[in-house]
Amino acid sequence: MRRWLLTAIGAVIAGFYLFPVYWMYASALKVSDELNANPPTLIPHAPTLAAFRWIFERENIAQFMANSLVLSGSVTILTLVLATGAAYSLARKKSVWMDVVLIGVMLSQVLPPPLLVTPMFVIFRQLGLINTQLAVILATTTKTLPFAIVMLRTTFAQVPVDLEDAARVDGSSRTMAFLRITLPLARIGYIVIGALVFLLAYGEFVYPVSLLSKKALQPATVGLYGFVGADYSDWGNAMAFASVFVTPVIIVFMLLQRRIVSGLTAGALK
Amino acid sequence: MKGHQRLRWERALDSEAIWPLMAGFGALYLAFFVGYPVIYNLIMSVQQVTLGNISTVFRPFVGLDNYRKLVDDPLFATVFQNTLIFVTGNVALQFLGGLALALFFQAAFPGAAFFRGMILAGWILPPLVIGAVWKWLLASDNGVINYALRGLGIVSGPIYWLSDPATSLIGVTFANVWFGVPFNMILLAAGLAGLPQDMYEAAALDGAGPVRRFFALTLPMLQPTIYALLALTTIYTMRAFDLIWTMTHGGPVDSSNIFPVWSYHLSFELFDFGGGAAVSTMMLVVVFIVALIYVRSVRTERVS
Numbered sequence: 001m002r003r004w005l006l007t008a009i010g011a012v013i014a015g016f017y018l019f020p021v022y023w024m025y026a027s028a029l030k031v032s033d034e035l036n037a038n039p040p041t042l043i044p045h046a047p048t049l050a051a052f053r054w055i056f057e058r059e060n061i062a063q064f065m066a067n068s069l070v071l072s073g074s075v076t077i078l079t080l081v082l083a084t085g086a087a088y089s090l091a092r093k094k095s096v097w098m099d100v101v102l103i104g105v106m107l108s109q110v111l112p113p114p115l116l117v118t119p120m121f122v123i124f125r126q127l128g129l130i131n132t133q134l135a136v137i138l139a140t141t142t143k144t145l146p147f148a149i150v151m152l153r154t155t156f157a158q159v160p161v162d163l164e165d166a167a168r169v170d171g172s173s174r175t176m177a178f179l180r181i182t183l184p185l186a187r188i189g190y191i192v193i194g195a196l197v198f199l200l201a202y203g204e205f206v207y208p209v210s211l212l213s214k215k216a217l218q219p220a221t222v223g224l225y226g227f228v229g230a231d232y233s234d235w236g237n238a239m240a241f242a243s244v245f246v247t248p249v250i251i252v253f254m255l256l257q258r259r260i261v262s263g264l265t266a267g268a269l270k
Numbered sequence: 271m272k273g274h275q276r277l278r279w280e281r282a283l284d285s286e287a288i289w290p291l292m293a294g295f296g297a298l299y300l301a302f303f304v305g306y307p308v309i310y311n312l313i314m315s316v317q318q319v320t321l322g323n324i325s326t327v328f329r330p331f332v333g334l335d336n337y338r339k340l341v342d343d344p345l346f347a348t349v350f351q352n353t354l355i356f357v358t359g360n361v362a363l364q365f366l367g368g369l370a371l372a373l374f375f376q377a378a379f380p381g382a383a384f385f386r387g388m389i390l391a392g393w394i395l396p397p398l399v400i401g402a403v404w405k406w407l408l409a410s411d412n413g414v415i416n417y418a419l420r421g422l423g424i425v426s427g428p429i430y431w432l433s434d435p436a437t438s439l440i441g442v443t444f445a446n447v448w449f450g451v452p453f454n455m456i457l458l459a460a461g462l463a464g465l466p467q468d469m470y471e472a473a474a475l476d477g478a479g480p481v482r483r484f485f486a487l488t489l490p491m492l493q494p495t496i497y498a499l500l501a502l503t504t505i506y507t508m509r510a511f512d513l514i515w516t517m518t519h520g521g522p523v524d525s526s527n528i529f530p531v532w533s534y535h536l537s538f539e540l541f542d543f544g545g546g547a548a549v550s551t552m553m554l555v556v557v558f559i560v561a562l563i564y565v566r567s568v569r570t571e572r573v574s
Contacts, residue, residue: 006379013371014385017392020448023414024403036412039421086296093289101297103565108304110502110561114511114530115550118537119307119314126325142303149296173283203396205512210538221398228402228516235406246399253394257387260394261456 028240035236051240064223071219072201074137079144079197087152109146113206131214139207144197155189192259220245315551319543336548353528360507363447368454376462393452401516404445435525438518442526446510461495501564529553
């Protein structure tokens with residue numbers, strides 16, 4: 001009996017905590033009269049997709065979303081390619097130099113983009129890359145790469161060295177043993193880390209808003225900012241925009257929830 | 271000849287030289303795109319950088335003028351105070367909230383892991399979305415929080431959360447605490463799960479109650495996790511830029527302006543890149559010190 005009471009309390013806590021997410025969806029479905037009703041209605045009385053139609057027709061959210069996908073997809077690929085070698089050697093080779101690299105990686109993991117964006121802007125301006133998606137991809141990768149290296153290193157460390165040694169005894173080179181044995185065994189890690197890197201890049205705001213002024217290139221974070229940054233906001237449409245933008249994140253999270261939890265704790269504390 | 275070449279190729283793939291080579295690409299990338307900007311930032315902070323000379327590297331050297339101007343600015347005291355309140359408030363509230371949730375969900379009841387996992391959803395959301403949703407929740411006229419507070423009889427009139435200088439910092443702190451609590455909860459839950467259970471059984475046999483066990487056993491044993499977590503939360507709070515920029519823009523009248531927001535405002539709205547770089551450099555020094563504490567506590571934890 002006491003256990004089920006705890007379950008009920010747990011459900012109430014989770015429900016209370018997640019209320020803002022529910023409120024986003026509920027507000028997106030309301031007509032504007034109901035949106036401003038007092039008292040507010042907990043469940044939309046006359047749910048409508050008018051706000052969604054508006055953001056697709058007038059706000060061109062499809063373009064913003066496409067840009068977001070291109071940017072975060074490219075960041076994910078670049079990050080995983082660059083992280084693989086570094087993470088693997090950090091997991092297998094112990095030396096003073098590797099320690100130096102590891103500490104450097106951990107330090108760069110914590111540098112906040114708002115503090116790096118000033119030099120980034122000036123450097124990319126000198127390289128003539130302002131208003132290109134390449135600039136945003138390169139800049140965002142500085143945020144995701146250290147994270148991916150730290151996480152992948154933990155994944156590789158869990159693959160027994162004995163398996164690689166056995167392959168090497170059979171005549172494989174070090175590189176081949178890595179490609180044939182270790183990489184396939186780490187595939188789950190790649191899926192989870194790739195998903196997290198994608199989500200990080202998908203939510204990135206500071207770099208695109210500073211490096212891209214052409215509307216046609218901007219991702220959905222910048223599009224959403226255009227909505228709610230102003231003093232007055234059309235909340236029904238803003239919440240519809242936020243819902244469309246964030247639903248893929250929530251789906252990915254639900255699919256990988258358990259693995260994300262274990263991956264996060266391992267990455268931050270080891 | 272062909273066989274000889276093949277042998278060399280295979281030997282190359284097998285050689286020890288593979289280690290620095292593999293680590294090299296990632297390390298070089300970070301050196302160029304993180305290390306270089308950090309140093310470049312330092313250089314810009316002692317130069318006069320305007321839109322006119324932004325494309326050259328050789329700009330007028332002004333020594334510490336940028337820093338002097340910032341410290342003499344009456345805004346400095348305001349921003350300093352705001353940052354201090356925002357960071358301490360966030361670190362304390364996120365930690366306490368996370369600890370309370372971690373302890374609650376540690377109890378064995380059906381669905382504990384499921385509900386705990388659901389709460390993590392808040393941490394995975396993009397800060398821009400959190401800023402947008404919270405701005406709507408805190409809206410003064412039709413916001414649901416004002417409605418709830420009035421309904422419960424806590425306040426009589428609407429609170430102008432984000433447009434009143436007296437409450438704007440509190441408003442953005444709410445949103446950022448909501449965002450950070452799950453991360454604290456998950457790391458503390460992992461720390462709690464790793465504690466040796468036999469010591470608790472022994473302590474319980476000796477007659478120590480739950481409160482006593484918490485202060486005498488749990489807190490001391492969790493110490494390395496707590497240090498790492500407090501350091502990480504401090505650093506992550508610097509990232510709250512997105513959230514504040516969306517919700518208040520640092521205003522009204524700089525009442526929610528913190529250092530990262532000020533730096534961005536100087537560089538990208540006043541085009542005083544030297545000033546923006548100087549603010550960034552000051553914050554980067556703070557972040558580096560906290561990061562070193564974090565790296566040290568994580569590494570000692572791994573050794574012990």
